[in-house]
Amino acid sequence: MERTKDPAALASICKQIRRHIITMTGSAKSGHPGGSLSAVEIVVTLYWDVMRHDPARPDWPDRDRFILSKGHAAPVLYAALAECGYTPKETLNTLRKIGSIYQGHPDKRFIPVLEASTGSLGEGLSAGIGMALAARLDKRDCRTYVLLGDGEIQEGQIWEAAMFASFHKVDNLCAIVDYNKLQLDGFVKDILDLEPLADKWRAFGWHVIPVDGHDIAALQKAFAEAAATKGKPTVIIAHTVKGKGVSFMENSPKYHGVAPTPEEVELALKELA
Numbered sequence: 001m002e003r004t005k006d007p008a009a010l011a012s013i014c015k016q017i018r019r020h021i022i023t024m025t026g027s028a029k030s031g032h033p034g035g036s037l038s039a040v041e042i043v044v045t046l047y048w049d050v051m052r053h054d055p056a057r058p059d060w061p062d063r064d065r066f067i068l069s070k071g072h073a074a075p076v077l078y079a080a081l082a083e084c085g086y087t088p089k090e091t092l093n094t095l096r097k098i099g100s101i102y103q104g105h106p107d108k109r110f111i112p113v114l115e116a117s118t119g120s121l122g123e124g125l126s127a128g129i130g131m132a133l134a135a136r137l138d139k140r141d142c143r144t145y146v147l148l149g150d151g152e153i154q155e156g157q158i159w160e161a162a163m164f165a166s167f168h169k170v171d172n173l174c175a176i177v178d179y180n181k182l183q184l185d186g187f188v189k190d191i192l193d194l195e196p197l198a199d200k201w202r203a204f205g206w207h208v209i210p211v212d213g214h215d216i217a218a219l220q221k222a223f224a225e226a227a228a229t230k231g232k233p234t235v236i237i238a239h240t241v242k243g244k245g246v247s248f249m250e251n252s253p254k255y256h257g258v259a260p261t262p263e264e265v266e267l268a269l270k271e272l273a
Contacts, residue, residue: 001084005049007216013048013083014040014216018245019272020079020092026265028096031104034255036076038180038240039147041214046145047080050223055085058113064142065115065131069124070149070178071105072257078102086113122155124148125175129165132173143227146175151183154192159204165233166205173233174226175206178213180242186253201235213238246271 004010017040025031047053051064068077075095082089087101094100101110105119116127128146135142152158165173179197181188188194201208207229209222219238226234242256243249246268249260260268 001048001055003048005220007220010041010044010048010216014044015245015272016083017044017076017079019269020082021075022246022260022265022268022272024075024078024092024095024102025259026262027093029259030096030257031075031259032072032257033075033246033259034182034242034249034252034257035070035149035178035180036073037244037246037249038213038242039070039073039076039178040244041216041219042147042176042178042238042240043076043080045216045219045223047084049220051145052142053084058086061138062140062142065128065144067116067124067128067131067144067146068106068118069128069146070121070152071117071119071124073147073149073178074102074104074106074119077106081111081113087111121149121152122157125158125161125165128173128175129161129168129170132165132170133168135172136170141172143172143174146173148175148177149183150177150179150181150188150194151191153177153194154188162201162204162206162233162235169231170233171230174223175233175235177235177237178240179237180240180244182242182251182253182256184256198237201237205232207232207234208237209234210237210239213240214244 021036025033053063081087095102108114128144132144198208211222249255
């Protein structure tokens with residue numbers, strides 16, 4: 001696969017990933033388009049620029065690790081894996097179908113290149129800490145990245161993991177909060193408000209980087225700052241828009257877990273042309 005640091009080239013890849021998300025969820029008639037669309041720039045920047053990985057050597061011991069803790073956003077990860085060459089693009093539209101490798105949540109039994117099976121919310125950060133600590137013990141300089149949902153971090157296990165990571169100075173770990181401010185039942189602020197979110201992470205001993213989660217250049221700078229930060233883990237609070245890129249899906253609670261209709265698929269693909 002080709003790697004690039006050019007934000008314009010990465011933006012073009014983002015558009016293709018969004019098209020995949022729309023067609024996959026539309027074909028499945030189920031899934032989670034909103035939170036997949038909000039995370040596109042984060043995932044693309046990681047896979048096409050930041051992370052050290054090789055589709056020809058998926059078991060390379062020195063690869064960087066990525067965990068999609070918000071496993072319901074599987075379409076964005078599946079699209080990225082397929083575009084990178086890890087999995088087949090031609091079967092992406094079998095999402096959520098019986099026998100498909102593209103299950104409703106990431107499952108290592110179907111896609112062995114995944115670092116973890118995820119979807120039970122709250123667990124990904126703990127898994128990522130384990131991988132980061134293992135790399136330290138093995139004296140490998142690989143890094144671990146964990147993408148968290150904002151609704152997900154209402155889970156208590158996230159904060160236990162956050163406390164552990166800072167206490168043990170796990171500085172080869174970077175968490176990213178996809179802060180689109182919506183969750184299954186509505187707006188995060190109305191269900192269990194997270195604010196002041198940056199101060200919470202700082203109080204737990206983390207280096208905190210707030211960023212526009214759709215600004216690729218800003219994300220590149222944030223990931224570079226995270227890699228340069230020593231002695232503590234880093235969290236990037238990525239302010240995003242749920243359903244980003246499709247006007248009628250943006251900032252709408254409906255599309256957390258409702259797939260686009262055939263007519264909506266057609267409209268969305270026109271916007272993403």
